[in-house]
Amino acid sequence: MLEKLQELKKEVVQKIQTITQAKALQEYKIEILSKKGAFSYFMEELKKVPNEEKPSLGQKINEVKVQLTSLFEEKENELKQKELKEKLEKERIDVTLPGYQYQTGSKHPMNIVIDEIIQIFLPLGYKVEEGPEVEQDFYNFECLNIPKNHPARDMQDTFYITDNVLLRTHTSPVQARTMEKNKEKTPIKILCPGKVYRRDDDDATHSHQFMQLEALVIDKDITMANLKATLDLVAKKLFGEKRQIRLRASYFPFTEPSVEVDVSCTCNRKGCPVCKDTGWIEILGAGMVHPNVLKMGGYDPSQYKGFAIGFGIDRITMLKYGIDDIRHLYNNDLRVITQFKKER
Amino acid sequence: MKFSLNLIRQYVDLDGISLDVFCEKCSLAGFEIEGVYPMAQATNLVIGKVLSCKAHPNSDHLHVCEVDVKDTILQIVCGAPNVRVGIKVIVALVGAELKAKNITIQSGKIRDVVSNGMLCSLVELGVDENLLSEEQKQGIEILNEDAVVGNHNVLAYLGLDDVMIDMSVTPNRNDVLAIYSLCKELGAIFDRKVKIPEIFDNYDGDNDFICDSITDKCRYFSIRSIRGVDVHPSPLWMQDILKKHEIKPINNVIDIGNYVTLMTGQPLHMYDADQLETKKYLIKDQVEEKVLALDDKEYQIQKNDIVVTNGNKVVCIAGVIGDNSTKITEHTKNIALEAALFDGYQIATSCKRYGILTVAASNFSKKVVDEYSISLASAMAANLLKEYAGAKSISKLNCFDHRLAKVQEIEITIDEINHYLATHFTEKEITSVWQRLNFEYAYHDSSYVVKIPTYRNDISLKADLIEEVVRLLGFENVPFSYPLFDTQEKGLTDIQQKRNLIKNYLLDLGLNETLSYTLISKSTALYYDVFDHDDFIVLNHPLTVEKEYLRKNLMPSLLQTIAYNQARKIEQVAIFEMSNVYSQQNEGEKLAIAISNGLNTTQHFNDRKVDFYMIKGIVEGLLALFGIDATRYAFENFDKYYPKQILMHPGKSAVLKINGQIFGFLGEVHPQTLQRENLAPTLYFELDLKKFMELKTNKIKYQPISKFPPVNRDIALLVKADLPVIQLIKTIKKAGGSLLQKVEVFDVYQGEHVQSEYKSVALTMTFVDSTKTLLDADIQQIFNKIYEACQKECQAEIRK
């Protein structure tokens, strides 16, 4: 009987090795270990042996049973692991497919530039002032030293609504309004961003609507050197630390002297198409506030001086990012706008 | 303006200044050079003489010529119809480069006949065709007999070694549109000598003409009598100068007038004195009649237009164009020469109506005229008429003179200049500026009194003089120094910060910011005009009908932006814009959001629903961000407020009410509008941002959280299908009292197992008590109360 027991053990050990399915293993386990299984024969046989042999034989049978039980358990575990592995393998996905989208949107490139300029000036104590786009002739022209019949009115052909109401042609009326509003005639440091309008046909370089940002400082003891330092700061922050500025004489009715401001080109003055081989790129206009403008705003020009900087946001945006057609700033083509996602 | 550099060089010494330096310095001094155009561009030319000219054996239009170029005789094949024996011609030698036509001359054979060079037309040398006659354009240039064979300096001989400079002139410096004035300015910029010929009034006869003005728009009018002229072509040098400056030569008399205007800026007009009715000129501005002008066109004169009259006739539309009957002809013998000063603004206004802008009109309206040189211009013309038109006698000037301009004197100190600029300019440097500009000055004790020449009508203040100083001495002399002012940061205003808050929220959701045009067409404006009774602002002279109305809302702009993108195969468009809107009543600001074909979905994973609730969710998020809690706002059916419209889907859109007032609307765009704009289904939201910014946000009131666990109970209620769920929620909340923490809908169902016209609404209610653990009995009590209320107020029944 002991041989039979050993044979069974041997047989089971061999058989278990061949089983690959959990279900087959479970069935085989029942066949061997259940009350009606293979071991029941030995239990019956055990009843037949003499009493004195029972303990040792019983122990042997039990030993084998325990061995086989643990063998089954081992195999069960092995198969479970294997099945889980197979299951997980079946769940394999293509990690190269795109993820669910949580893309943020893009700010409009011109607003990126406006915000950038505001961030340069805010820490210096400037405030952002706003004004109406439908403006009175008085604030748009008269207050800015552009009386009726002035030749500069020709320079900026205007969209009129009535004889005295118009779409503002620049953000400068906000200057005039701010000076007027400041009854105490204390120093002023403001930025005025916004939409402005001129009677231009739209093409690659002209737009009937465009964006300006004006910086205005009025204080005692303001000099042209203050303007120059401020322009230099802005040019370096906007275009890079290595850039330099150059001032050229110009004309705006509301500043005197008036200057066009050029920034040095990245070609290092060697000449390239961007700077039309001059080494310099025109970026904005500026000047010392005209005494007549100060007077109109209620400031005494012998006491107060000021400077003003007029940023053409469209032009700066185009230069900064290399956009070649101004209409790209207004047609809201998402192929253009979404390129600016990282600029907040 | 465009001017000939050679002409300038006659009066200003520009030797040793390269073209690049010339352009750069002009730009720095305020005169930007916009272009440089050589009159002709060709190398390796020589003047030759055609010795023989035979027909080409293999062509019916080519000729084989022998051309003497002094050093040798060249055989050249020529295709020009006007080539013939004996003429002097321009020869481009082998190796010559004709840049305008991109030709390099090579020796070779043309139809088997050797050709060593090319006979040139001026077109081939790159001369502007507008300056050439038909004959010159069709054939080779035939030179005058005086041309020297073998002369290699052909461009100089032809006067084509010149460069035309295109310079932009700011409106304060229109004085330089006169060549003499320009020369003075260039002399100042380059600190070089300027030699303008002095003009003397050499009259030798009497003047029987008299003049008067009865309008204040003519402040000066002068007339001079010139007798016994011969009309014939003007000298070539004069024609050449006029042509380069885009003035067509006509005859010596007219050309002289135009030449003087070009040089001095002063418009002149010449009348055939024998065609005038009387000897008395009268200037008026109250005439209404038609005038046949010397360009054979008829102009309607209205009140306010300035006219020159003689007898009962308008003989000149003042400062614009003369009449036909008194014009200079080839038979003219005696001339009345007018030099006057008319109101530029009136002339500009009149010219706009006439539809012409002559040089005279342009000079008056741009104030090119130097009020104190008018009589000199007249004298200059008279002298030239004597020299080049054989005038027998020149009378003295008779004039009406009510000029206002006075020579200005400005007092300024060295300190004032240096203080304004933060510079350290010395007396010597500043004095040099006045000298370069030809400004007379007196200097005493660090202070100048500067006399401003009358042609510099841009200078009237100290600041103007300071500009002259820094412009000529160079802006590079101004140091860099930061202003010393209070730099305490003021930051953005509340509204500006709120705008940024909104923008960042929407950007984070994946919406892109747009910026669109304010002006829209009338038809678009009216189509989208359903939301208010405000009146549109309309331009009085729009450029196009597409841009005539100022938008009152942003809907057309955003929908058209979507259409623009979808037409370019960008199907998913999720955008927002914050912009001003305009009406007669006020200028407001709006926020608009539009989403077409979803937001952040890909074609591969597209199970995110794109419907009303998407846009509503975004709006609810925005309200929460601004601390506006649900007790303050409500969404109500759109068609209740806007029953007759096709902009929004009547059943799938809502108005947003805050504090009982409408602040905006949201929902799906109406299919008819989608079709009009050619759009895929689109969600839209618009908010009155100006009003929204004024709302107070709720203060945060911290609620301690309960130590006791919350308990959830579900309830499924059967209600009429058209009952808004919000009503059910409100009822439950009211009945639930303080223990009911939260009610959430988790299912709304219609269909099988639910009677038609009814729906089942399943809700989860969360109860919590901050003082004890809630027992089943407590909850059952509240639950019953809630159910009773729902039965009573919403006719709801528990779904079995």
Ligand SMILES: [Zn+2]
């Ligand atoms: Zn460059």
